[in-house]
Amino acid sequence: MLKRACWTALAAALLASGAAAAQTFPSRTIHLVSGVTPGSASDTTARIVAEKLQASLGQAVIVENKLGVGGLIGAAYVAKADPDGHVISIYTSAFTVAPLLSPGPLDPKELTPVATLGTVPTVLVVSTAKNYKTVADLVAAAKAKAGAVVATTAGIGSSTHMNLERFRIAAGIEVLHVPMKGAPDALTEVLTGRADFYFALPFQVGPQVKEGKLRALAVGSPKRSALFPDVPTTVEAGYPNSDYNFWIGALVASRTPREIVLRLNKEFNAAVNSSEVREKFLKLGVDPLSMSLPDFEAMIKKEFESNAQLIKAAGIKAN
Secondary structure: OHHHHHHHHHHHHHHHHHHHHHHHOOOOOEEEEEOOOOOOHHHHHHHHHHHHHHHHHOOOEEEEEOOOHHHHHHHHHHHOOOOOOOEEEEEEHHHHOHHHHOOOOOOHHHEEEEEEEEEOOOEEEEEOOOOOOOHHHHHHHHHHOOOOOEEEEOOOOOHHHHHHHHHHHHHOOOOEEEEOOOHHHHHHHHHOOOOOEEEEOHHHHHHHHHOOOEEEEEEOOOOOEOOEOOOOEOOOOOOOOOOOOOEEEEEEEOOOOHHHHHHHHHHHHHHHHOHHHHHHHHHHOOEEOOOOHHHHHHHHHHHHHHHHHHHHHHOOOOO
């Protein structure tokens, strides 16, 4: 009875302290920590949202870049920050991949989901110098000779790599995978003809498609891209379970009071649903996405399971 009373008192005290912290939040500058380079989709998305959050929260909101290990260095920094909501990780679906390939820098349990910002479709592109007019042409070439078709990606475990593997397994093909150090290098390989195809982000290849240097065969995401509305998804092209969900979201240290997490979820959702942010997102090729906290938590849990299965099935190993 005494132990139960002590635990009840402790729980009540923690609840009260969390509520008190929520009432004074935010009390200083908020840091959005991006684990990727400036100019990338998720980093630009963070900067767009930062402007809106600064107005609604009444505090300065700045974006910091802490690079390394597929975003894990930045995420680990947030996990070790004071759990008061003032240091926030802007991460992507790599959160459900990188810890599986590189265990050590971050235990995913050290971070808790806050809010989704958007999803970024991928586009399967080939050089117009290649004789691929449809996805079926590409698949036929890969089936004609295993390993003869070359696929490039932005790196092991990147969204472009995971999308490639989902598509490859769904299509039943073997390709030669050449991982690069980033998107620019991967795209160069396709433009020069050294690689046959690449799952690129829409804003990265829009100009080359317009100029006739690249051909967009399909969208590798669950939905079509607003920047390529006439390009079908790989699922629509006849390859079930070939799509990959590349999302951008916010997370904080796991010991952050629930009241602050809920407040941040509300603020992020309001920002994402605002007309100004939506317009900027869509121009960038990012589809705005707002979710309830339970839905975001459920999505992350499901993705850890599905990505673990994909990594095993594809035989993916970290560099």
